[in-house]
Amino acid sequence: AQTVTQSQPEMSVQEAETVTLSCTYDTSESNYYLFWYKQPPSRQMILVIRQEAYKQQNATENRFSVNFQKAAKSFSLKISDSQLGDTAMYFCAFTGAGSYQLTFGKGTKLSVIP
Amino acid sequence: NAGVTQTPKFQVLKTGQSMTLQCAQDMNHEYMSWYRQDPGMGLRLIHYSVGAGITDQGEVPNGYNVSRSTTEDFPLRLLSAAPSQTSVYFCASSATWGPRDSPRDYEQYFGPGTRLTVT
Numbered sequence: 406a407q408t409v410t411q412s413q414p415e416m417s418v419q420e421a422e423t424v425t426l427s428c429t430y431d432t433s434e435s436n437y438y439l440f441w442y443k444q445p446p447s448r449q450m451i452l453v454i455r456q457e458a459y460k461q462q463n464a465t466e467n468r469f470s471v472n473f474q475k476a477a478k479s480f481s482l483k484i485s486d487s488q489l490g491d492t493a494m495y496f497c498a499f500t501g502a503g504s505y506q507l508t509f510g511k512g513t514k515l516s517v518i519p
Numbered sequence: 520n521a522g523v524t525q526t527p528k529f530q531v532l533k534t535g536q537s538m539t540l541q542c543a544q545d546m547n548h549e550y551m552s553w554y555r556q557d558p559g560m561g562l563r564l565i566h567y568s569v570g571a572g573i574t575d576q577g578e579v580p581n582g583y584n585v586s587r588s589t590t591e592d593f594p595l596r597l598l599s600a601a602p603s604q605t606s607v608y609f610c611a612s613s614a615t616w617g618p619r620d621s622p623r624d625y626e627q628y629f630g631p632g633t634r635l636t637v638t
Binding site: 451509511 | 550552554559560561562563564567569575577578607609611626627629631632
């Protein structure tokens with residue numbers, strides 16, 4: 406069974422600064438996908454960024470980028486130029502390429518301070 | 520295009536009561552799923568469906584039933600509610616799921632959630 410670990414229950418960052426959220430995972434599969442989801446106070450789950458394990462290039466989406474270290478099974482999320490609207494719970498998630506299940510970490514609560 | 524809708528938004532039940540959480544999507548998605556979210560636990564998969572008439576269990580299926588008679592709807596039934604089922608429930612859908620070339624096939628669209636309290 407796959408596991409996803411987010412070791413930082415809470416973090417804070419000053420507005421306009423950069424913050425990195427950590428995620429590690431455990432799997433025996435060679436082909437899989439990793440995701441970061443954002444859940445603001447509205448409770449809506451929003452996909453932030455995805456990464457395919459077979460791609461060495463780190464994914465980026467505007468101010469969001471990942472540092473994917475396949476050998477270390479690490480998948481961290483970097484948020485640049487943090488904005489007040491980035492305040493949310495962030496969940497790391499994993500699915501094997503042949504799996505029908507998405508496994509989530511327990512989440513990191515990020516607060517952006519004005 | 521409403522996306523994924525869930526009803527009700529809030530519900531209070533007494534122990535032993537039954538109810539159905541409704542989920543519908545208008546995107547013609549094959550894959551639909553139900554998750555529960557508890558404090559400090561992240562989201563955990565309850566049941567999922569890869570198409571009409573096909574359902575399977577996820578990580579925490581006990582106490583819940585599902586069926587999928589149409590592509591659009593995927594209701595979650597609690598037959599005899601227990602306080603341990605107090606949670607926020609999310610329905611999600613995806614165009615397809617499984618070994619595909621495009622990672623977009625794995626993108627799940629979530630509904631707004633239902634907060635359920637069992638007393």
